[in-house]
């Protein structure tokens with residue numbers, strides 16, 4: 324006989340946080356990762372050892388709003404909700420449209436993608452190049468942490484058991500002169516886990532590169548980003564010379580170390596990742612005056 328699972332579904336965030344402070348629970352937002360992670364054999368409910376706390380209905384975690392130059396996205400907004408929201412940047416919508424199929428997009432949340440910390444999480448390359456910050460809440464108050472500090476490895480995040488991710492904050496979405504690109508390579512355009520994900524961000528003042536960022540997904544235990552390599556291009560003018568492009572690609576060649584698995588080979592992943600970088604660095608879209 325199936326074992327009973329203790330579960331909580333409070334009406335407000337405060338009560339949820341208070342319960343999390345008393346008892347270590349498994350948080351379920353959309354459940355699209357949790358249910359797979361704990362799945363049992365057919366017909367048998369998932370085996371989750373801790374009590375469950377549902378958070379997907381909490382209105383405090385579902386707001387999207389602009390505060391000065393920052394865009395705040397509630398962690399429990401589903402992908403479908405974000406696709407319908409005019410504040411969400413088009414590249415993030417492009418990434419979301421590649422995730423699973425509509426049924427999963429109706430349940431899966433942005434916060435779940437972050438907290439699941441899969442190397443193939445499709446929103447993560449973009450969140451890294453947006454320099455996303457995460458607002459975590461607990462009974463003790465709130466703290467803000469950079470996404471690159473929060474995610475520490477495969478399914479490993481720096482979250483205290485009593486904390487909930489409340490918001491994903493995108494600080495650089497609305498900057499003037501910024502261009503953002505997202506590309507995913509998988510077996511299909513959507514409903515396929517990424518073999519490689521790539522996001523590029525560039526901010527120009529006239530011809531001069533003021534800021535540039537790159538992040539690669541599914542080619543390492545977590546997103547691959549290197550501020551040191553990015554610095555090579557700051558202050559350069561566009562179009563970039565072949566020598567500059569070659570230097571940056573060669574630098575990433577050394578730090579991108581993918582693995583072979585059922586979805587792809589390491590060699591394919593590395594080749595595609597570097598091609599995407601080269602493509603971004605020589606793109607014409609942001610070079611037209």
Ligand SMILES: Cc1cc2nc3c(=O)[nH]c(=O)nc-3n(C[C@H](O)[C@H](O)[C@H](O)COP(=O)(O)OP(=O)(O)OC[C@H]3O[C@@H](n4cnc5c(N)ncnc54)[C@H](O)[C@@H]3O)c2cc1C
Nearest residue numbers: 352353354355356357422423431432435436438444445488
């Ligand atoms: C068929 C299928 C296809 C998929 N395809 C893709 C795909 O193409 N690309 C992709 O990136 N992903 C894909 N996924 C994975 C999944 O849908 C996403 O990662 C989704 O964003 C997870 O969100 P969720 O709300 O369902 O997370 P949940 O399953 O509810 O939670 C995931 C993890 O995050 C924790 N968590 C969730 N929300 C919070 C919060 N606010 N605060 C603290 N902890 C939290 C949970 O405890 C759990 O550890 C797929 C999943 C399935 C089942």
